[in-house]
Amino acid sequence: MNYAASLATVVVLAFFFPLLVRLASVYGVSRSLSASTLAVVLTFVTATYLIRFQVTRFRQSTTKLDAARAQVAQHPDQARAYFVDDEHLATMLLRLGRRREAADVVDRYARLAGAREVEITALREALAKAERRQRGEG
Numbered sequence: 452m453n454y455a456a457s458l459a460t461v462v463v464l465a466f467f468f469p470l471l472v473r474l475a476s477v478y479g480v481s482r483s484l485s486a487s488t489l490a491v492v493l494t495f496v497t498a499t500y501l502i503r504f505q506v507t508r509f510r511q512s513t514t515k516l517d518a519a520r521a522q523v524a525q526h527p528d529q530a531r532a533y534f535v536d537d538e539h540l541a542t543m544l545l546r547l548g549r550r551r552e553a554a555d556v557v558d559r560y561a562r563l564a565g566a567r568e569v570e571i572t573a574l575r576e577a578l579a580k581a582e583r584r585q586r587g588e589g
Contacts, residue, residue, distance in 0.1 A: 457502040464494050516543045523556075530565035541574050545581050554578055 468491040475487050519533065519540040526532040533540045533556070541560065544553035557574045560566050 457498070457505055461495070461498045461502065464498060468494065512543065512547060516540070516547065519543060527559075528563065530560065530563045530567075533560050539570070539574060542577060545577055550578065550581050550585065553581075 468487065472487045472491070515535055515538070519535040519538075522532040522535065523540060535543075539560075541553040541556040544550075544556060557571070557578055560574070561571045
C-alpha cells in the first residue's frame, strides 16, 4: 500500500465514522455513541501509525537505494559495490517498481568481471517475475 492509498483510507474513514455517530444519536443510543467515538479515535490513531510506518519504510528504502547508487557511481567496476546490506541494487529497484532501471543495472552487473553467475541468474529471474506480474500473467 502506498502513501496515496493510505491517505485515501483515512479519508474514507473520516467520512464513515461521523455518519455512524449521527446514526447512533438518532436512535438515542448514547452507549453506542461512546463506543463509536472510541472507535473513531482508535481508527485514526491506527491509521496515523500505519501511514507513518509506510512513509518511514519508504524513506529507508530510498535512503538505501541512494547509498547503493552512490557506491556504484564511486566504484563502477567492482561487483561488491552493487550490494548494500547484502541486498543488490537491482532487487531494491524491483521492490520499488522500477523495472527498467533494474534491467539496466542487471545488464551492467552481468558485464562485470567479479559478478557471479548465480547472482546474475537470480536477478534475471526476479526481473522476469516482475515483468510477468506487471503483465498480469501471475
